[in-house]
Amino acid sequence: MNLHYALLLTVLILVVGTIIYLITPRSYKSSETVANSYNAWTQDGILEFYWGEHIHLGHYGVPVRHKNFLQAKADFVHEMVAWGGLYKLPSGTTVLDVGCGIGGSSRILAKDYGFNVKGITISPRQVQRATELTPKNITAEFQLGDALALSFPDNCFDVVWSVEAGPHMPDKAKYAQEMMRVLKPGGILVVADWNKRDDSQTPLNFWEKLIMRQLLDQWSHPAFSSIEGFSKQIAGTGLVEGEVITADWTQETLPSWLQSIWQGFIRPEGLIKFGFTGFIKSLREVPTILLMRIGFGSGLCRFGMFRAVKS
Structure with a gap:
């Protein structure tokens, strides 16, 4: 009977949740x-x-290999630096990190590569936390900023860097335009983003639309662009020298979704730290994470990489 009641309670929690x-x-x-x-x-x-x-997601290599969840995230930054050719740049290179979060990537760029990094985020709490986490000897600083209306003048950064910020942008063309605008001539744009597959030839089916609707609604995303579509929007700024280079890192990043859920099991101290309310908040994110895994695993979503040089 106890097992029976436990099963009923579990089903009830799932239904209510x-x-x-x-x-x-x-x-x-x-x-x-x-x-x-x-x-x-x-x-x-x-x-x-x-x-x-x-x-942001982690990088698990090709072929995919098992990694510590947090180490894979740090590795992603180094892989993105390598892919973008930023490791060739000298110490003191100026970098704008668009959508910097709490500054994890900015600190690596400053500490390991000697770059002078300015991180912007639309969240005051993130600015505060990023600043708290950054030692005084690290050349990274953070401020409030809107990626669609950057407060910086034209031609002032050697590099513009952005990771997984694009889905929050309602105007992808303006997002591309602003990032290219503040780059110096010859400067490098490197972007990593969640994208949907190109549906210009084959529209999304019923189930794909249903999944995409939840991915947009649950994490405050107005829309996903496709790799092909955003690449054209970067080129459409008229500020690109040569071609926009793209890559698909879906397979390299795919393990991140289930690994993020697995953290709740292998780090039960979170239950003590955040209590029942924290447990409910964490549990609420699980369906979206699972839908992300389904989306990226089925080809509905793709992890896009973009590199452009300013003319």
Whole structure:
């Protein structure tokens, strides 16, 4: 009987949890929606506890190999530096990190490569936390900023870097335009982003639309672009020398989704640290993470890499 009641309770929790998940979306309405979401995630500390300083996916190599979850995230930064050719740049290179989160990538770029990094985020809480986590001897600083209306003049950074910020941008063309605008001539744009597959030839089917709707609504995303579409928008700025280089890192990053859920099992101290409320908050993110794994695993979503040089 006890087992029977336990099963019924589990089913009830799943049903109630699913209903709450579906009726309380965090749909994008404005930039304030995004800021509020990240303020809340930063303030409660749960995301940082499980995902570390890098609020982005990890890089697991080709072929994929087992890695520590947090180490894979740090490795992603180094892989992106290598892919973008940034390791060739001298110490003192100026970098703008667009959508810097709590500064994990910025600190690696400053500490390991000697770059002078300016990180911007739309979340005041993230600015505060990024600053708290950054030692005085690290040449990285953080400020509030809107990626669609950068406060910097034209031609002022050697590198513009952005990781997984694009889905929050309602105007992808403006996002590309602003990043290219603040680059110096000859400067390098390197972007990593979540993308959908190119549906210009084969539209999304019913189930794909259903999944995509949840991926947009639950994490304050107005839209995903395709790799092909965003590449054209970067080129469309008229500020690119040569071609926009792209790559698909879906397989390299795919293990991150299930690994992020696995952290809840192997780090049970989170239950003590954040209590029942933290458990419910964490549990609420699981369906979206699973849908992300389904989306990226099925080809509905792709992890796009973009590199462009300013003319």
